[in-house]
Amino acid sequence: xxxxxxxxxxxxxxxxxxxxxxxxxxxxxxxxxxxxxxxxxxxxxxxxxxxxxxxxxxxxxxxxxxxxxxxxxxxxxxxxxxxxxxxxxxxxxxxxxxxxxxxxxxxxxxxxxxxxxxxxxxxxxxxxxxxxxxxxxxxxxxxxxxxxxxxxxxxxxxxxxxxxxxxxxxxxxxxxxxxxxxxxxxxxxxxxxxxxxxxxxxxxxxxxxxxxxxxxxxxxxxxxxxxxxxxxxxxxxxxxxxxxxxxxxxxxxxxxxxxxxxxxxxxxxxxxxxxxxxxxxxxxxxxxxxxxxxxxxxxxxxxxxxxxxxxxxxxxxxxxxxxxxxxxxxxxxxxxxxxxxxxxxxxxxxxxxxxxxxxxxxxxxxxxxxxxxxxxxxxxxxxxxxxxxxxxxxxxxxxxxxxxxxxxxxxxxxxxxxxxxxxxxxxxxxxxxxxxxxxxxxxxxxxxxxxxxxxxxxxxxxxxxxxxxxxxxxxxxxxxxxxxxxxxxxxxxxxxxxxxxxxxxxxxxxxxxxxxxxxxxxxxxxxxxxxxxxxxxxxxxxxxxxxxxxxxxxxxxxxxxx
Numbered sequence: 275x276x277x278x279x280x281x282x283x284x285x286x287x288x289x290x291x292x293x294x295x296x297x298x299x300x301x302x303x304x305x306x307x308x309x310x311x312x313x314x315x316x317x318x319x320x321x322x323x324x325x326x327x328x329x330x331x332x333x334x335x336x337x338x339x340x341x342x343x344x345x346x347x348x349x350x351x352x353x354x355x356x357x358x359x360x361x362x363x364x365x366x367x368x369x370x371x372x373x374x375x376x377x378x379x380x381x382x383x384x385x386x387x388x389x390x391x392x393x394x395x396x397x398x399x400x401x402x403x404x405x406x407x408x409x410x411x412x413x414x415x416x417x418x419x420x421x422x423x424x425x426x427x428x429x430x431x432x433x434x435x436x437x438x439x440x441x442x443x444x445x446x447x448x449x450x451x452x453x454x455x456x457x458x459x460x461x462x463x464x465x466x467x468x469x470x471x472x473x474x475x476x477x478x479x480x481x482x483x484x485x486x487x488x489x490x491x492x493x494x495x496x497x498x499x500x501x502x503x504x505x506x507x508x509x510x511x512x513x514x515x516x517x518x519x520x521x522x523x524x525x526x527x528x529x530x531x532x533x534x535x536x537x538x539x540x541x542x543x544x545x546x547x548x549x550x551x552x553x554x555x556x557x558x559x560x561x562x563x564x565x566x567x568x569x570x571x572x573x574x575x576x577x578x579x580x581x582x583x584x585x586x587x588x589x590x591x592x593x594x595x596x597x598x599x600x601x602x603x604x605x606x607x608x609x610x611x612x613x614x615x616x617x618x619x620x621x622x623x624x625x626x627x628x629x630x631x632x633x634x635x636x637x638x639x640x641x642x643x644x645x646x647x648x649x650x651x652x653x654x655x656x657x658x659x660x661x662x663x664x665x666x667x668x669x670x671x672x673x674x675x676x677x678x679x680x681x682x683x684x685x686x687x688x689x690x691x692x693x694x695x696x697x698x699x700x701x702x703x704x705x706x707x708x709x710x711x712x713x714x715x716x717x718x719x720x721x722x723x724x725x726x727x728x729x730x731x732x733x734x735x736x737x738x739x740x741x742x743x744x745x746x747x748x749x750x751x752x753x754x755x756x757x758x759x760x761x762x763x764x765x766x767x768x769x770x771x772x773x774x775x776x777x778x779x780x781x782x783x784x785x786x787x788x789x790x791x792x793x794x795x796x797x798x799x800x801x802x803x804x805x806x807x808x809x810x811x812x813x814x815x816x817x818x819x820x821x822x823x824x825x826x827x828x829x830x831x832x833x834x835x836x
Contacts, residue, residue: 279697293755296388302330304340306797306826311350312805314357322355324826327825332791354805356771357790358523358748358798362695363739365528366553367536367711368622370516370743371509373406373499374439378407385426388414397729399434404452404495406815412445412599415482417610422674423447424481437488437495442744444596446488448481453512455583456491458483465490467561467592467622469601469613484613485595486561486622497532514550520748520829521800521819524552524789526643526782528741529590532557537575540584544652549583550829552798554782555592558641559628559631560835561622580787587783588641588670591631592622594651597714602648605680609716628658632671636662641669641694644765649678657684662689672781674739677723678715684725687734693735693781696726698763699745704755704761722746727762730769737781738773749774750806754815765831767807767814797826 304323313319323330331340341347352532368374377395382388386408399405415423416686427436427449435452439445453459460479464470468487479700482492499505510630517525530536536773537557543549557572571805595601598700600611600619607617623631623644646652652673659671672693698704703724711720730736738752745752753774756764764770788798801821806814822830 361525366513377407402484523798603651625654755809
């Protein structure tokens with residue numbers, strides 16, 4: 275797509291009087307000029323000029339006045355230019371990493387298939403090595419008949435510690451060796467935000483750790499990985515490359531496990547100028563750890579310098595768990611769950627401590643991105659934010675997932691200026707197929723899940739994100755599904771695009787820098803093969819991404835990737 279005859283073009287234009295080469299020494303001369311494009315939000319414009327990483331011009335007739343002999347002129351051949359996508363909730367660090375992929379069960383569908391895969395994975399283990407796997411479903415493990423999940427793993431791995439992350443990441447399947455290394459036995463109390471599953475009749479461990487209980491084992495397993503720093507770096511670079519390939523120029527980090535050394539990896543890539551996205555890192559608040567050292571660490575790392583590609587001015591808080599574990603915090607009891615003593619789910623951060631955390635974090639300059647799925651988890655989070663707003667605090671506060679929201683709380687997102695983040699990338703969500711939740715919360719509550727349209731109509735700032743790798747990374751799938759959902763989704767293509775661009779920039783506090791195509795803003799762009807505003811949802815999802823630009827730097831080019 276690059277015009278290799280730029281010099282001849284300039285000479286021809288100069289001779290014709292269309293431009294003056296001597297006038298090209300002005301401050302408005304571009305480093306890059308994109309031509310023969312269609313530009314979102316600028317009807318009739320066909321060119322966009324970039325200088326020093328910022329957009330300096332969008333237009334048509336007078337674009338060549340920004341060209342000098344040093345300008346790279348790129349013919350987009352009718353490509354469609356959008357603001358770079360901003361993924362407000364993305365686990366980019368670990369989603370494409372090798373750690374945790376020792377044994378993949380996500381294509382298996384029952385316990386017998388898991389056993390076959392696990393036996394195959396066993397062959398590659400050395401003495402005492404950890405096995406970190408991924409992909410089982412809790413419902414396939416916890417059946418009324420057959421051996422316990424613990425017995426299954428112990429029979430295959432009597433000597434090696436094993437932890438398998440369930441598909442949602444909210445539970446771990448572990449063996450006795452791993453439990454012993456974490457100091458967990460049948461007498462161990464449940465950690466804050468977690469549940470150690472035991473046989474309700476015998477009290478014996480089942481080998482399943484829900485939510486934060488699983489993190490106690492995973493922390494040890496991660497730290498024990500060989501060549502950890504190099505593995506972390508490879509995983510992050512893979513994730514960033516995948517983000518660029520999907521048109522993503524800014525990311526809201528889903529969760530920074532800072533105890534695992536992840537921040538060091540981010541800072542290393544930043545210092546080496548190898549970051550291909552602007553990222554708001556959100557260090558996780560560990561619910562079972564003393565707050566004092568956590569707050570001290572947050573104070574040390576805080577940064578909201580817009581000149582950096584890394585921002586550190588929001589944390590990640592969990593209010594509750596997830597519905598399919600029975601750990602999302604609910605206003606009314608579950609119809610059924612895996613644990614009899616969690617009738618309303620659980621709280622990662624107790625409701626009466628959420629406000630304290632937000633207050634202490636505010637003193638250090640931090641807002642918060644809060645995981646909230648159950649209607650009680652949502653309400654508790656909104657109540658804590660309301661207390662901050664009553665004090666005059668204006669920091670960005672956002673909530674993500676929002677599967678169950680009481681009708682009484684719908685309007686509070688707009689009133690309290692709380693960003694509402696949703697993930698619509700899965701097929702079952704597009705089809706509004708929520709029967710999976712019926713056993714847990716009943717048909718009425720299940721069919722009211724994900725009230726994105728109601729929250730949007732209330733006037734709240736609604737964003738879309740991937741939660742990669744829970745859902746596909748490609749933002750065009752989420753945009754398409756937001757329209758495919760009809761009256762339950764977003765009203766039109768512009769609202770869906772905003773949710774993945776400008777609205778997400780607002781949620782990250784960077785709307786003055788990026789999120790829309792305007793002179794003076796960063797040249798964060800994605801080039802598509804066609805104008806998605808004129809397409810049906812299924813065509814939107816199938817549209818190819820041709821180029822991605824971050825601050826005027828081309829970080830992905832489909833022609834070069836082939």
